[in-house]
Structure formats: C-alpha cells, structure tokens
Amino acid sequence: MTIQAQILDLMMELKQRRNEAAIVLITHDLAVVAEMCQRVIVMYGGKIQEVALVEELFANPMHPYTQGLMASIPRPSKERKGQDRLKAIPGNVPSIMNLPSGCKFCTRCERKIDRCETEEPPLREVAPNHVVRCHLVESAFGGAQ
Ligand code: SF4
Numbered sequence: 001m002t003i004q005a006q007i008l009d010l011m012m013e014l015k016q017r018r019n020e021a022a023i024v025l026i027t028h029d030l031a032v033v034a035e036m037c038q039r040v041i042v043m044y045g046g047k048i049q050e051v052a053l054v055e056e057l058f059a060n061p062m063h064p065y066t067q068g069l070m071a072s073i074p075r076p077s078k079e080r081k082g083q084d085r086l087k088a089i090p091g092n093v094p095s096i097m098n099l100p101s102g103c104k105f106c107t108r109c110e111r112k113i114d115r116c117e118t119e120e121p122p123l124r125e126v127a128p129n130h131v132v133r134c135h136l137v138e139s140a141f142g143g144a145q
Contacts, residue, residue: 008036030073034058039129042066045104046096048123052130062132064109065089103135111136 015021025036033040033054040057042050042065050063061067068089091108100106106116113135121135 004032008032012036030069042069045094045099047104047120048131048133049105050130050132051123052127056127056130060130062126062130062137063105063134064111064136065105068108103133 011023015023023036025032027033037054040050040052040054041048042057042063044065050057050061050066052060057066058070061070068087071087072089074086089108090110094100094104094107100117102118102120103109103112103116104120106112109116116135119135121133121138123131123133124138124141125131126137126141
C-alpha cells in the first residue's frame with residue numbers, strides 16, 4: 001500500500017508539472033479510482049458500459065455491472081451491520097473468444113430481460129457527461145422497449 005501510494009503521488013506530481021498531460025489509469029481498484037480520477041470509463045467484455053465523471057459515477061451508478069462493483073466495496077455502515085459477506089457479482093467473466101451476441105454482461109446480470117441475450121444495447125446519454133449501455137436504462141429514458 002505504501003509503495004502504491006508513492007507511485008500514485010509520483011504520477012500526480014508528473015501530471016501537475018505538465019499542464020497538457022493526462023493519465024489513463026487501468027485498474028479494478030475503486031479506491032484508487034475515487035482518489036485519482038476525474039472521468040471514469042467502466043469496461044466489460046471489451047466494451048464501454050458506462051462513462052461518467054467520478055463524483056457522478058460513485059453517487060449514481062446506473063449500469064448493473066457498475067452497481068455490482070460499487071456493492072462489492074467493503075464499507076462499514078449501519079446497513080451492513082450483521083452482514084458478514086460482501087455482495088459479489090454472480091458467475092464468471094465469459095471468454096473474450098465466446099462473448100454473448102447481446103449485452104456482454106447478460107450471463108451475470110440479475111436484472112436481464114429477454115432482449116439482453118440477443119440485442120446489444122447502444123450507449124445512451126442519461127445526463128450531461130454520463131452515458132450508459134443497458135436496455136433498462138434505455139427504456140427508462142424513453143428509448144426502445
Ligand atoms: S442490457 Fe440487460 S443484461 Fe445488460 S446490463 Fe442491462 S439489464 Fe443487464
């Protein structure tokens with residue numbers, strides 16, 4: 001953890017020295033994302049599933065995969081009292097050689113509907129600087145039913 005913090009500090013220092021510089025950070029560590037990032041792109045199955053500014057993403061995750069990631073963060077709270085297990089996303093990541101033809105997350109999504117297996121949803125803007133790829137969100141925001 002100490003080495004990680006030192007490396008992240010060094011990256012931020014280098015970025016601050018060059019105004020035009022940007023850092024693309026690829027990680028599964030949501031604590032690092034919260035600390036370091038301004039804009040977050042959530043990927044699954046080789047596709048962008050959600051894009052938002054970091055504050056918006058943590059406050060209002062809309063894709064079921066993003067919601068699953070957020071639910072798996074350990075955080076002591078009153079709601080978690082008595083729960084001894086973190087919530088996990090069910091199933092396994094499918095092989096990149098054998099992805100579903102519809103939504104790439106459909107083999108693990110607890111909210112999937114029939115069309116999820118056959119139709120890949122488009123990325124849809126749900127708010128300024130916030131896009132999501134999910135049939136449920138598409139329907140909720142007036143897209144195809
Ligand atoms: S499109 Fe369907 S399977 Fe994919 S994340 Fe949305 S609800 Fe789940």
